[in-house]
Amino acid sequence: MILKEVEAEITGSVWKIEVTEGQKVEEDDVLLIIESMKMEIPLLSTIAGVVKEIRVKEGEDLQEGKVAVIIEE
Amino acid sequence: MDTKIEENQKVNELEKEEHIWQPEIDEINKRQEFAEKLGGEKNIKRQHDTGRLTARERIKALLDDNSFHEYGALTGKATYSEDGSFLESTPANIIIGKGKVNKMKVVVSADDFTVRGGSSEAASPEKMVFAENLALDLQVPLIRLVDAAGGSIKILEKNQSTKIPGYAQWNMAEMLGQAPVVGVALGPCAGLGAVRVVASHFSVMVKEKSQVFAAGPYVVGPGVNEYVTKEELGGSQVHVHKSGVVQNEAKDEEDAFEQVKAFLSYLPSNVHNLPERIELEDSVDRCEDELASIIPRDKRKVYNMRKILKLIFDEGSLFEIGKFHGRSTITMFGRLNGYPVGIMANDPYIYGGSMSAESAEKIAYFVDLCDTFHLPVVNLVDQPGVSIGTQAENKGTIKKAINAMMAISQVNIPWSTVFVRRSFGVAGAAYAPRGRANVRYAWPSAHWGSIPVEGGVEAAFRKELSASENSEQELKNLIDYYRKFESPFRTAERFGIEEMIDPRNTRPVLCEWVEEAYALLPQLVGVRKRTMRL
Numbered sequence: 001m002i003l004k005e006v007e008a009e010i011t012g013s014v015w016k017i018e019v020t021e022g023q024k025v026e027e028d029d030v031l032l033i034i035e036s037m038k039m040e041i042p043l044l045s046t047i048a049g050v051v052k053e054i055r056v057k058e059g060e061d062l063q064e065g066k067v068a069v070i071i072e073e
Numbered sequence: 074m075d076t077k078i079e080e081n082q083k084v085n086e087l088e089k090e091e092h093i094w095q096p097e098i099d100e101i102n103k104r105q106e107f108a109e110k111l112g113g114e115k116n117i118k119r120q121h122d123t124g125r126l127t128a129r130e131r132i133k134a135l136l137d138d139n140s141f142h143e144y145g146a147l148t149g150k151a152t153y154s155e156d157g158s159f160l161e162s163t164p165a166n167i168i169i170g171k172g173k174v175n176k177m178k179v180v181v182s183a184d185d186f187t188v189r190g191g192s193s194e195a196a197s198p199e200k201m202v203f204a205e206n207l208a209l210d211l212q213v214p215l216i217r218l219v220d221a222a223g224g225s226i227k228i229l230e231k232n233q234s235t236k237i238p239g240y241a242q243w244n245m246a247e248m249l250g251q252a253p254v255v256g257v258a259l260g261p262c263a264g265l266g267a268v269r270v271v272a273s274h275f276s277v278m279v280k281e282k283s284q285v286f287a288a289g290p291y292v293v294g295p296g297v298n299e300y301v302t303k304e305e306l307g308g309s310q311v312h313v314h315k316s317g318v319v320q321n322e323a324k325d326e327e328d329a330f331e332q333v334k335a336f337l338s339y340l341p342s343n344v345h346n347l348p349e350r351i352e353l354e355d356s357v358d359r360c361e362d363e364l365a366s367i368i369p370r371d372k373r374k375v376y377n378m379r380k381i382l383k384l385i386f387d388e389g390s391l392f393e394i395g396k397f398h399g400r401s402t403i404t405m406f407g408r409l410n411g412y413p414v415g416i417m418a419n420d421p422y423i424y425g426g427s428m429s430a431e432s433a434e435k436i437a438y439f440v441d442l443c444d445t446f447h448l449p450v451v452n453l454v455d456q457p458g459v460s461i462g463t464q465a466e467n468k469g470t471i472k473k474a475i476n477a478m479m480a481i482s483q484v485n486i487p488w489s490t491v492f493v494r495r496s497f498g499v500a501g502a503a504y505a506p507r508g509r510a511n512v513r514y515a516w517p518s519a520h521w522g523s524i525p526v527e528g529g530v531e532a533a534f535r536k537e538l539s540a541s542e543n544s545e546q547e548l549k550n551l552i553d554y555y556r557k558f559e560s561p562f563r564t565a566e567r568f569g570i571e572e573m574i575d576p577r578n579t580r581p582v583l584c585e586w587v588e589e590a591y592a593l594l595p596q597l598v599g600v601r602k603r604t605m606r607l
Binding site for chain 2: 042
């Protein structure tokens with residue numbers, strides 16, 4: 001079992017969460033959308049697996065590098 | 074005397090002469106056999122058990138069949154009988170020579186980990202430096218296959234002295250300006266090993282099998298009280314995915330060699346020659362319908378830039394360099410009508426495509442690379458600007474962005490810019506050098522300026538907006554008012570852009586440009602000189 005932390009690529013706010021805990025995802029699936037620089041920037045899964053934990057809420061501000069989602073391979 | 078008898082006597086004398094040296098001739102072969110045996114069966118098995126090839130197997134896998142010509146096979150540590158005759162030898166742990174990669178002559182140096190773990194104790198610095206200088210003398214690419222544990226303190230006993238570090242005869246900087254250099258990490262690469270991987274035009278490391286570091290875990294532990302595995306210290310997760318010290322990751326050794334071959338296929342063998350065109354099936358007139366609607370009308374939505382590149386450039390011709398570092402900028406080699414070109418493009422998925430500190434470093438490296446080997450560049454621009462915010466400021470992003478800007482402005486290669494969406498601010502100005510055959514095209518989705526309307530309006534009217542009772546509506550009105558000036562057609566009216574094109578015509582337009590670019594290249598060959606940056 002490998003846990004992969006998916007970090008925010010950019011500072012902004014969580015505009016929309018596109019997955020739920022327990023959901024299966026493929027590599028490059030959209031996990032959530034960060035609103036930053038007046039754009040909707042998707043945060044993509046870096047591996048295929050199951051969403052183990054979502055560590056952010058919609059509307060929340062987040063810094064670049066913050067772990068937003070944990071995927072279990 | 075009969076002429077025939079005379080001739081026969083001459084032949085006999087010659088044969089006799091040849092045989093005088095037969096023992097020594099046999100000794101050459103005998104010594105070469107020891108070289109073939111590397112560090113012995115046990116150590117070869119150990120190397121294979123770790124999933125790694127031996128130095129000789131690597132050379133065979135990399136080079137064209139039967140093209141390897143070795144130098145210094147006899148270098149090593151020999152033992153002799155009491156009467157002084159040769160008994161056996163252990164070869165030095167580096168194998169060097171020349172050969173061919175896809176018919177292009179190259180020099181290769183390969184560390185042999187089966188002899189004392191590639192340690193400096195069994196090394197031959199003279200051989201290593203000879204390979205470097207041979208490539209420079211022959212003006213051909215140099216490929217370093219690195220797999221060396223690094224310096225050993227036992228060398229002090231061997232040499233009975235110490236020496237000031239460095240190799241006086243090794244002119245690394247000169248070589249980087251003359252011919253392609255490739256560094257391949259195939260095992261632990263510490264100290265000098267790390268230099269030989271990193272000081273190159275292209276570096277690649279094998280995932281989970283190779284590591285690159287200034288010093289390995291056994292030195293780091295007691296040195297800075299940090300006890301980590303070699304993979305944690307310098308694996309591809311560190312140097313390909315975070316630091317950018319090594320450009321590409323390979324899934325195995327075969328993949329690494331394929332990447333080396335691919336990289337070299339776009340370059341001339343030295344800076345005095347031109348990159349080579351190859352015949353391809355792809356039509357220059359191919360117009361992809363998808364391009365007309367690939368950029369979303371909604372400015373908040375992103376799109377897939379790599380897909381755009383695939384639709385424009387020759388089919389199957391793209392080779393990405395540094396995919397996992399400075400990811401808001403994509404850098405690739407590719408082809409247009411068979412002609413090699415450098416490609417830069419923004420990836421809106423990462424930082425909105427903005428110029429981060431990491432992508433600025435990547436741009437400076439990439440344009441230097443293209444300029445050094447005279448590869449014309451195509452830049453597909455969707456640049457929102459230099460990355461902003463406290464984290465970006467702390468990283469010194471603006472200075473690194475200016476460095477990238479200087480790098481771009483100093484090149485003398487033909488350059489084509491295609492504005493596909495945004496081009497804003499300081500980074501928006503760093504899209505092309507001033508030079509010959511530099512043409513700018515814009516898609517209808519393009520817009521530009523010193524500051525985007527969104528954000529710009531809020532900054533300029535912050536007092537009015539905060540005093541307003543209906544600030545949201547007021548903001549919308551202001552944005553609508555300013556946005557109408559943003560149309561690229563208004564810029565075209567003032568000749569602020571040379572040509573607006575149907576995105577579907579991008580390939581034919583660029584294929585025409587690349588012919589003009591290559592017609593100019595013979596005037597631009599030679600060693601590039603650059604002034605100071607920052």
